[in-house]
Amino acid sequence: MAAVMDAPPQSIVKAGKVSIYQPEQQGLIFPEVPSFSHHAAHRQHLKERLVGACRAFAQQGFDYGFAGHLTVRDPENPGLYWTNPMAVHFSQVKVSNLICADHEGRVVEGRHAINRAGFVLHAAVHEMHQDIVAMCHAHTVYGTAFASLGRKLEPITQDAAAFFEDHVVIGDEAGQVAVEVKAGHKVANAFKGVKAAIHQNHGLLTASRHSIESAAFWFIALERCCQQQLLVEATGIAPKLVTPERARYSREHVGSDYIGWLHFQAIWDDLVAAQPDMFD
Numbered sequence: 636m637a638a639v640m641d642a643p644p645q646s647i648v649k650a651g652k653v654s655i656y657q658p659e660q661q662g663l664i665f666p667e668v669p670s671f672s673h674h675a676a677h678r679q680h681l682k683e684r685l686v687g688a689c690r691a692f693a694q695q696g697f698d699y700g701f702a703g704h705l706t707v708r709d710p711e712n713p714g715l716y717w718t719n720p721m722a723v724h725f726s727q728v729k730v731s732n733l734i735c736a737d738h739e740g741r742v743v744e745g746r747h748a749i750n751r752a753g754f755v756l757h758a759a760v761h762e763m764h765q766d767i768v769a770m771c772h773a774h775t776v777y778g779t780a781f782a783s784l785g786r787k788l789e790p791i792t793q794d795a796a797a798f799f800e801d802h803v804v805i806g807d808e809a810g811q812v813a814v815e816v817k818a819g820h821k822v823a824n825a826f827k828g829v830k831a832a833i834h835q836n837h838g839l840l841t842a843s844r845h846s847i848e849s850a851a852f853w854f855i856a857l858e859r860c861c862q863q864q865l866l867v868e869a870t871g872i873a874p875k876l877v878t879p880e881r882a883r884y885s886r887e888h889v890g891s892d893y894i895g896w897l898h899f900q901a902i903w904d905d906l907v908a909a910q911p912d913m914f915d
């Protein structure tokens with residue numbers, strides 16, 4: 636989605652005067668966060684972007700059988716969530732096979748079953764944090780491998796600095812299939828004020844207070860950071876770290892929900908051009 640910009644988008648102002656917006660670029664094409672006056676149009680938009688996030692996960696190779704789920708909160712009924720159908724490959728998720736479920740994982744709309752074991756984690760986070768509108772989780776190669784270390788990411792690059800003091804490691808009782816509500820509450824507690832979690836012996840989770848696009852992009856980024864840190868550590872040479880002060884500055888400027896949303900726009904445009912069946 637792109638629009639001719641004649642004023643700084645409100646979202647950029649809120650993001651903290653991000654240097655990406657430059658007044659001398661007025662009138663040039665730049666993605667703008669949409670707004671909606673009707674729930675139906677908003678819901679359709681969210682469902683399409685949720686499908687886009689699933690297709691992006693397929694492109695990234697984030698599938699592992701039926702594992703992995705993405706959720707977005709319904710705009711009209713905040714206790715309901717749209718999610719991908721169980722046992723459908725990320726590449727085959729489309730608007731017409733999405734399902735809508737409540738906090739308990741009961742499907743209230745859609746023809747497919749839900750992955751209740753995984754959904755309970757998302758539901759607990761969404762229930763505890765009303766501001767979290769979207770979440771992503773998958774069993775990825777590098778994220779899951781890194782999660783076995785029970786360690787946080789180090790600020791080894793500007794990209795990794797986006798997660799500096801903005802992610803947690805959830806270590807207790809990890810490694811079991813996360814079916815219990817108790818496990819869900821533990822994950823939910825961990826998500827206070829951060830956008831990502833590394834669930835030890837399990838995988839990665841991201842949450843967004845802005846959009847499914849943001850949650851999906853930061854998930855892609857998190858997986859990539861895990862890969863990069865593993866690569867660097869495999870050299871046996873200690874990397875030079877970004878200083879805490881600079882890492883904080885980078886996080887504030889390039890690690891926001893809005894920046895995640897903005898990154899995803901390039902992925903979205905590519906998907907729209909290549910995969911029109913998303914909208915089926």
Ligand SMILES: [Zn+2]
Pocket residue numbers: 702703753772773774837838
């Ligand atoms: Zn899982």
